[in-house]
Amino acid sequence: MEFNIGMDGDVVVMDITGDLVASTAEEFKRQVAKLNDKNFHFILADMSKINFMDSSGLGACMAAHKSLSEKNGLLVLAKQNEAVAKVFRITRADQKLKVVPTKQEGIKALQDAIVAGRAK
Amino acid sequence: MRFNVSIDGGIMILDLRGDLVANIADAMVEQVRMVTVKNRYLVLDMTDAHFMDSSGLKACMQVHALLMEKGGLAVFACANESVNRVFSMTKADQKLVLASSRIAAIKKLNNAMAGGEADVDGADAGQVVKIRLGQDFAEIAPARAAIREYCEQRFTDPAYRVSLDDFYLAATEAMNNAVEHSGAKSVGIAVGAVGDMIIFNMVTPGARFDPTAKRTMPDLDSGADLPEGGFGLAIIQELMDSVTHEYRDGKNILTLKKTINRHKEAGNGI
Numbered sequence: 001m002e003f004n005i006g007m008d009g010d011v012v013v014m015d016i017t018g019d020l021v022a023s024t025a026e027e028f029k030r031q032v033a034k035l036n037d038k039n040f041h042f043i044l045a046d047m048s049k050i051n052f053m054d055s056s057g058l059g060a061c062m063a064a065h066k067s068l069s070e071k072n073g074l075l076v077l078a079k080q081n082e083a084v085a086k087v088f089r090i091t092r093a094d095q096k097l098k099v100v101p102t103k104q105e106g107i108k109a110l111q112d113a114i115v116a117g118r119a120k
Numbered sequence: 121m122r123f124n125v126s127i128d129g130g131i132m133i134l135d136l137r138g139d140l141v142a143n144i145a146d147a148m149v150e151q152v153r154m155v156t157v158k159n160r161y162l163v164l165d166m167t168d169a170h171f172m173d174s175s176g177l178k179a180c181m182q183v184h185a186l187l188m189e190k191g192g193l194a195v196f197a198c199a200n201e202s203v204n205r206v207f208s209m210t211k212a213d214q215k216l217v218l219a220s221s222r223i224a225a226i227k228k229l230n231n232a233m234a235g236g237e238a239d240v241d242g243a244d245a246g247q248v249v250k251i252r253l254g255q256d257f258a259e260i261a262p263a264r265a266a267i268r269e270y271c272e273q274r275f276t277d278p279a280y281r282v283s284l285d286d287f288y289l290a291a292t293e294a295m296n297n298a299v300e301h302s303g304a305k306s307v308g309i310a311v312g313a314v315g316d317m318i319i320f321n322m323v324t325p326g327a328r329f330d331p332t333a334k335r336t337m338p339d340l341d342s343g344a345d346l347p348e349g350g351f352g353l354a355i356i357q358e359l360m361d362s363v364t365h366e367y368r369d370g371k372n373i374l375t376l377k378k379t380i381n382r383h384k385e386a387g388n389g390i
C-alpha cells in the first residue's frame with residue numbers, strides 16, 4: 001500500500017494506492033494517526049486507486065474517522081469505485097462517514113468544516 | 121491418579137489413570153503445559169476415567185485453550201458415559217474435540233495436522249483451484265488473486281463483475297476469519313464452478329467455529345462509538361446465496377455459494 005500525501009490549503013490530501021484489507025489496515029490507521037499527532041485534523045482520502053477493500057479496511061476508516069473527530073477534525077472519503085462503495089453501502093457506513101464522489105467536493109466539505117470550526 | 125506420556129506414530133499422548141477431579145485438575149493442566157513446550161498437538165487419553173467433576177471439565181477447557189493458543193489442537197479420547205454426559209450437559213462437546221477411543225483420537229489429530237483438504241463437489245474435473253493458506257494476513261492477497269484469475273477465466277463477460285466482486289469480498293472475509301480466529305497453521309481452500317454458481321469451500325482444523333449463526337450488521341445508530349469490527353460475517357451472509365458450516369473430525373468445513381449473474385449497469389460507485 002502506498003500513500004502520497006500533499007496539501008490543498010489547510011486540507012491534507014492523501015492518495016492511497018493498493019488494497020485496503022486486513023494486512024494493510026493498520027498502516028492506514030498509522031498514517032492518519034501520524035498526521036493527527038502533527039495537528040493535521042482535516043484529511044481527504046482519495047480512494048480512487050483502492051481496487052479492493054474488506055471489512056478490516058472499513059474498520060480502519062471508522063477508526064480514522066473517530067480519531068480525527070476527537071480532535072474536532074474530519075475525514076472525507078472520495079472517489080470510491082463500485083466495489084468499495086458497496087462495502088460502505090451494505091454496512092450503512094456511508095451514512096455515518098463523509099463519502100463524496102469527487103475530490104473537489106471533498107476539499108470543499110473539509111474547507112467548510114475548517115471555517116465552521118474557526119467561527120465557533 | 122497418574123499421568124503417562126508416550127508417543128504413538130509421532131503423536132504426543134497423555135494418559136490419565138483414574139478420575140478427573142478437583143485435586144488432580146491443576147496438575148493435569150501443568151503436565152500438559154510441560155509436554156507441549158515443543159508440541160502443539162496432543163491426545164488426552166481419558167478412557168480410564170470413570171468420573172469427572174466441574175474442576176476436571178475446567179481443566180479440559182484450559183488444555184483446549186492452551187493448545188489453541190499455540191495454533192495446535194487437543195483431542196480428548198473419552199469412552200465413559202458419565203464423563204461424556206458432563207461434556208454434553210455443559211455443551212463443552214461443542215467446543216472441545218472429542219473422540220470415542222484413543223485410536224479415533226489419533227486419527228482425528230492426524231487429519232487435523234494434515235490440514236484441511238477442501239474440494240468442490242460437482243465441479244468439472246481439473247476445474248477447481250486449490251489454495252493453502254497459512255496463518256498470515258499477507259497470504260490472503262495472493263489467494264484472492266488466484267480466485268479472481270480462476271473466476272475471470274470462467275466468467276469473462278464484464279457484466280458479471282458485480283456478482284464476482286461480491287464473491288471475492290465474501291471469500292476474503294472468510295479467509296480473514298480463518299487467519300484471525302482459528303489458530304490453524306494450514307487452511308485448505310477450493311474454489312470451483314458448477315454451472316453459473318461459484319462455490320468456495322474452506323477447511324479449517326481446530327475448534328468448532330460456526331459462522332452461519334445469524335449475524336447482523338453492527339448497529340451504527342447505538343450512540344456509542346462507531347464499531348471498527350464485527351462486519352465480516354454479516355457481509356458474508358448478506359452477499360452469498362448460501363452459507364453452510366459443518367464440523368467433522370476436528371475440522372470446520374465452510375461452504376459459500378454464489379450464483380453469478382449479469383448486471384446491465386455495474387455502476388460507477390461514488
